[in-house]
Amino acid sequence: MEIGTLVEMLGGKIIVGEQYMEKKVDYAFSSDLMSDVLAFVSEHAQDCVLLTGLTNNQVIRTAEMLDLSAIVFVRGKCPPMEVIELAEENDMVLISTPHTLYATSGILYGQGLEGVPI
Template sequence: MTGAEILEALGATALVIANDEPLEEHYSAAFAGDLMSDALMMIQQSPEKTVLITGLANPQSLNTAEMLDMNLIILVRGKWIDEDILKLAVSKRLNIFKTKYTMFETCGILYSKGLGAIHVSDPA
């Protein structure tokens, strides 16, 4: 899915567009969770094509995406996000979308539209 298709499917808002053309970028997979160590362990292949879906609206979800070379975070449940976090996202060149849907709904919608799961040969 492209970033634009993700935005439309989720009725989402693009809170931060900080790097090159995320709306035209094609994403192949997503990982959802609020435990950043899980994300750090599971997202090993093509992270730049993987979307992080989380309810964690704090610097640590941004740091996690940065360490993994991801560029798109989808914040679920319509959470309020601090202005400083948005500035931090800009400085880290991360794109942030926000949707009103819960994590479960977000995953279901994107999966049904063709966004896949990540594949890990040795998760633990």
């Protein structure tokens, strides 16, 4: 699934990374525990979008370590400017959606985006 399609499905807003809308993702992982992201996503990170309600620097640092494709912030959250700037420095895609974490996961799963195999 292309990131641009993902944004449309979620009624999302691109915060940063518009130039990567044609990049494809094959997996999604939903978590607010960055330790779980590090433990379970590494094998599929480059093809994965992270869904989370956290908007701090640790989310960007985790995504940077794993080379994640994109981050979707749920519940309409938008990270602070220093987090956005850090994402820009690392060529990341940040998206905000008004949906809850549960609904966001369901929408993407229902459209064929698989969860990360554990």
